[in-house]
Amino acid sequence: MQAPVVVMNAGGERQTGRRAQISNITAAKTVADIIRTCLGPKAMLKMLLDPMGGIVLTNDGHAILREIEVSHPAAKSMIELSRTQDEEVGDGTTTVIILAGEILAFAYPHIERNIHPVVIISAFKQALADALEIINEISVPVDVDDEEQMLSLISSSIGTKFVSRWSPLMCRLALQAVRTVAIETNGRREVDIKRYARVEKIPGGEIEDCKVLDGVMINKDVTHPKMRRRIENPRIILLDCPLEYKKGESQTNIEITKEEDWARILEIEEEQVKLLCETILSFKPDLVITEKGVSDLAQHYLLKGNVTALRRVRKTDNNRIARATGATIVNRVDDLRETDVGTKCGLFNVELIGDEYFTFITECKEPTACTIMLRGPSKDILNEIDRNLQDAMSVARNVYFEPRLSPGGGATEMAVSVLLAEKAKSIEGITQWPYRSVAEAMEVIPRTLAQNCGANPIKVLAELRAKHAEGNHTWGINGDTGKIVDMKEYGVWEPEAIKLQSIKTAIESACLLLRVDDIVSGVRKQESGAAAPQGGPQGGPPGPE
Structure with missing residues (x-):
């Protein structure tokens, strides 16, 4: 606990704290500025070059930030936000970064005025709680069957x-x-x-040819060219074991003295494979799919039994086939039961598309897995x-x-902004300023939407603010024309979960970055003379980073 005292005596604590916070805010704002133009229907594309020389063309915030390499820790933290948003709700990755960057930018003047970061954070947390209530009020329920x-x-x-x-x-x-x-x-x-x-x-092919299959498609061909490539209503067995001779452990040694013994060893191999195949054929399957290999001999026996086999199918594909066809994946052939056989599939078909073979297991009855x-x-x-x-x-x-929806087109953010600004008037003391900042920061979404489609943001925002002040909380911006419209008529709605998650993530991360008052590198040591003196990590004497 002594280190901060030493630092304060050295006169570096306040300077370092302020510098670290400003550095974090600048980094966060820079990341937000990169993808600011990727919001809305008139969004610009980014062309990203990967290290292998490939090109990615996209306006998906998460995809862009995933490819960018940054060294600043706060910028890395911002990029993690888009990943969190993508994992949690899958959309709103651009929104959350722009919001977080803007909230931090609005915190900057308060830090300049020497308002303590903890005061700013408590105001932000209060604003977050009120914002979530506002979103809940303006959201409407939806019928998922409609x-x-x-x-x-x-x-x-x-x-x-x-x-x-x-x-x-x-x-x-x-x-x-x-x-x-x-x-x-x-x-x-x-x-x-x-x-x-x-x-x-x-x-x-054409984009119009895209479809959802009522079953599973995998990039595989049958193991033997003479096996059937089209089967209607097949009985399917799924395996997670090889249909090959099971060799002994690596330390097994066999000493052969007579030629007949060698022939007998080969016979034992054949008998074992034949027994495996006979066990499978006793269930009268039409199709056997395994995640492991199928030996030539096993292919021969299966072909004789008029069974088609696929080998080395991925575990994930096998799980999907199991869900779609009602089959159970079996780890040992000896454990096979009649209930493990899948019978829900209507058609097994192998097609040549381009120069590759694709296996289709389709026309399934009530499939709970699919391929797009x-x-x-x-x-x-x-x-x-x-x-x-x-x-x-x-x-x-x-x-x-x-099943609840919030109005899109920046309407939700504008409603939050106007109602928070109204509530800010009733808050006493210094907390009022950071609280009001959250209200102002929320305007960044409608403003960016207007900017990205070439409209005049000042004029459009003034009109929109006037509408929301009258209590019309469903008015937002038409991202194509830049004019204000009622989202009820325009029909742009977004899931409430995405809006709640965006605002939560943005404000929480802004609070987290504001709490940082020192950035210490654990990688590269600076020269003693170059750095301002600071306390050692264990509270020892002042030393370099």
């Missing part, structure tokens, strides 16, 4: 993205995929789009469509869990 409402909601999430030209198609794909993987267990809804809704990208097949002119475009589709599916999933 197709039209759900589609218009998803379209507002991808209206700002590259795929907005094919918006109706992409919205249908996202909604269909989420509805397919949604299951209810013990009264709880589970929607696992990461594991059970796989996106397969096949360059070639994307077609398009090039890999870059397919990657961008994939990123946008993930956002759309996340939005649909959020609404399934929390």
Whole structure:
């Protein structure tokens, strides 16, 4: 506990604290400025060059920040925010960074006025609690079974993205995929789009050819050219073990003295494989899929039994096939039971697309796993469509869990801004100023939307403020024209979960960065003369960083 005393005596504590906070605010603002132009339907694209020489073209905030390399710790912390937002709700990654950057920028004048960071933080926390209540008040419930409402909601999430030209198609794909993987267990809804809704990208064809398959597609061909490539209503067995001769452990040694013994060893191998295949064939399957290898001999026996085999299928694909077909993955052939055989699949089909073979296991009865097949002119475009589709599916999933909507187009942020500014008048003392700053910072979203589509932000914001002052909290900005519109008529709504998460994450992270009053590098030691004297890490005498 002695170190701070030593530092204060040296006269460096206040200077260092102020410098660290200003440095953090500047770094956060720089990161926010990078992706500020990526908000709204008229967003600009960023071209990113990766170390391998590849190019990524995108306006997805998370994808951009993931590729950027920064050395400043506060900037790294900001980039983590977009990752958190993406993991939690899957959308609003750009919003959260812009908001956090703006809130920190508004904290700067208070630090200049020597208001203590703890006072600023407590005002921010108070503003956050009030903002969450305001969002709850202006949000409306939604019926998740209403197709039209759900589609218009998803379209507002991808209206700002590259795929907005094919918006109706992409919205249908996202909604269909989420509805397919949604299951209810013990009264709880589970929607696992990461594991059970796989996106397969096949360059070639037109974007209009994209579809959600009622089953699973994998990039595999049958193991033997003479095996059947089309089977209707197949019986499917899924294995997690090799159909090969099981060799002894590495320390097994066999000494052979006679030639007959060698022949006998080979016979034992064959018998073991034959026994494996006979056990499988006793269940009369049409299709055997294993995550491990299938030996030539096993292929021969399976072919004789008119069974098609696929090998070295990924674990994740096997799990999806199990969910779609009702089969159970078995670890040992001896453990096979009749109940493990999957019979829900209507069609097994292997097709040649371009120069690769793809296996389709489709027409499943009530599948709870699916594959979204994307077609398009090039890999870059397919990657961008994939990123946008993930956002759309996340939005649909959020609404399934929390069926409430907030008005989009900056209307929610503007409502929070106006109502917080009103509440700020009733707050006494010095806390009022930082509290009011949160209200002003919220205006950054509608302002940026107006700027990005070339409108006059001052004029548009004045009109919007006037509408909200009258109590019309659903008015926001039309991101295409820059004019103000009522979101009820315009139809842009966003899940309440995304709005709540954005504001929570932005304000919490701003508080976290304001609390930092010293940045000490544990990597590179500076020269003794170059750095201002500071306390040692264990409270020892003053020393360099």
